[in-house]
Amino acid sequence: MTPELMEAGARRVGAAQTPAGPGQTESGGRAAGFSRLAVPGEVDVTHGRILYLEDVHVAFDGFKAINGLNLDIAPGELRCIIGPNGAGKTTMMDIITGKTRPDRGTVYFGSTIDLLRHNEPGIAQLGIGRKFQKPTVFEQLTVFENLELALKTHKGVASSMFFRLDSAQQDRLAEVLRTIHLAHQPARRAGELSHGQKQWLEIGMLLMQDPKLLLLDEPVAGMTDEETARTAELFLSLKGRHSLMVVEHDMSFIRTISEKVTVLCDGAVLAEGTLDEVQGDERVIEVYLGR
């Protein structure tokens, strides 16, 4: 039995047991749950969650950076994470992307992929893109080459040696170049770009990866007001097609983009809700203004 045959069988079973026509099943138009196979590498979001973190703990030399963190993100959601310094925001992203192993806890991508079983490149291939706090681009390469490297494709040695952009990929590259406002200088070295442009280039590299979930660590730090506004516009346009998790300190930026905000403190979730709700929360005021 090959996986294809099993899937085909499962589809037939599903078709036989499901009433004809979409939207008539109890799962609200989504694929029915029975006989559904876990396809390796495919994210299963039928339960309405693309990322689950449950009871995650990490300690560095006794310091509890993450202490019983529970968090989940819906497909297409744009979630903002705020919190004072040392709240564990970056550590949380390190855990999701495989850079740090938690001491205990579960981290799932969709309902079938256990992220703790994958390494950094594997997690990136699964569809989680990450932007670092400090913009990290390949400074000696051109803008074009930076984006080309990030392109979603086979990433083995042999395929890289013989790689050529096909026309669909060229179109995609041109589209991203336009989106990040670097279309007029694709041959410029990334090291010569301004800080804000590097931030944009890094975001562009994430878009080239076509991730299902984007983790963005302080994406508008060092940007001008105009660049910040354009970034907000970009994120809002990504919402729906991609899930986004944005860590930011810039409250006005968060107000522009967010519907739901999570406040982290001492490695755990302190409050969750709209920005106004969390800003009115007694405990949140306490951690931000000091006790």
Added chain:
Amino acid sequence: MTTPISIQLPAPAPLLTRTGWTGFIVALIVVCAVAPALNLWVPEGSPLHLSDYAVALLGKIMCYAICALAMDLIWGYTGILSLGHGLFFALGGYVMGMYLMRQIGRDGNYKSDLPDFMVFLDWKELPWHWALSDSFVATLVLVVAVPGLVAFVFGYFAFRSRIKGVYFSIITQAMTYAAMLLFFRNETGFGGNNGFTDFKRILGQPIATQNMRMLLFVLTGLALLGCFLLGRWLVRSKFGRVLQAVRDAETRVMFSGYSPLPYKLTIWTISAMMCGVAGALYVPQVGIINPGEMSAANSIEIAVWAAVGGRATLVGPIVGAFLVNGAKSWLTVTAPEFWLYFLGALFIAVTLFLPQGVVGLLRRPGKARAPAQEAAASAPATASAIDANAASLRKEEGVA
């Protein structure tokens, strides 16, 4: 969003630019036709005659240039400084040396089938690792396979453990030092501290004739040009750009979905194989191989050549190998006691004042170049940098 602008995406860089190809073909002609003609047919005493000494020296330096090129791939492009490339060079040399020892046949001092040093040690038969040494084909395979395998195994464990930077450099230095101690021992079966020498034949032909020297010179030149083309093909592919990305921001490479391990391991192994080829061409030309080739200083010198010429340019390290070794052969004759001071001072000066090397110095400042233009840019660089010897000068331009 404003109206879409039509975007000119940069075209993929060609293997060599037009100037690059011209230079390459000139180099090919110089190595295969001009140098042999000047050496074999121009009568001695004529100002155009290329002396046997010059042929031997240039042949040796071209072997070094292959090493410098190999070093550039791993250090200049991938950012991994190896201080153990002398080992791979010596391994290639030893494989060739074993074949040459077997070619001596019964003409040694002891008139035995076994190499002299084995008779001296009172060994009765060849050790197991000499089994393939009488086959020239097997030797050609092993010349790349042995350094390649050693590099692969060493590299796999080092890169998998994410050993980086100066730690990696130190363990490569330790690796070549350990190998040197091993090869110094008589029991290892590689001739101990005397190594292999007194070669007589290669493929049944006498090795010490003018024609054979010239043939080896031409082969070395072709190997250098071939390695240059291979290197150029590698670094201009997406593979090469991933290597540079690993050098500049390895975490970003990982989070872009690339596993750095196979990339590092591939270029590391290719680099070691190139050194093996260089060693195999070196031994018949200089007529000796001994564990001294694995000494720490030799490996460091390879890094100096690459740094002096200019890292991440491919042409630079070749220029560097010619410059430094040219200076070496001149200084060790005129002022031998100053050579090491000179080498040390050169390395410091280049690091402080010429981070881009000689090739970088001669590039027009203030203008960013696409990688494709680099090769072309280095031709004038080379021309003005070297005036040591007519043949070497033309070869340099050619390689650019």
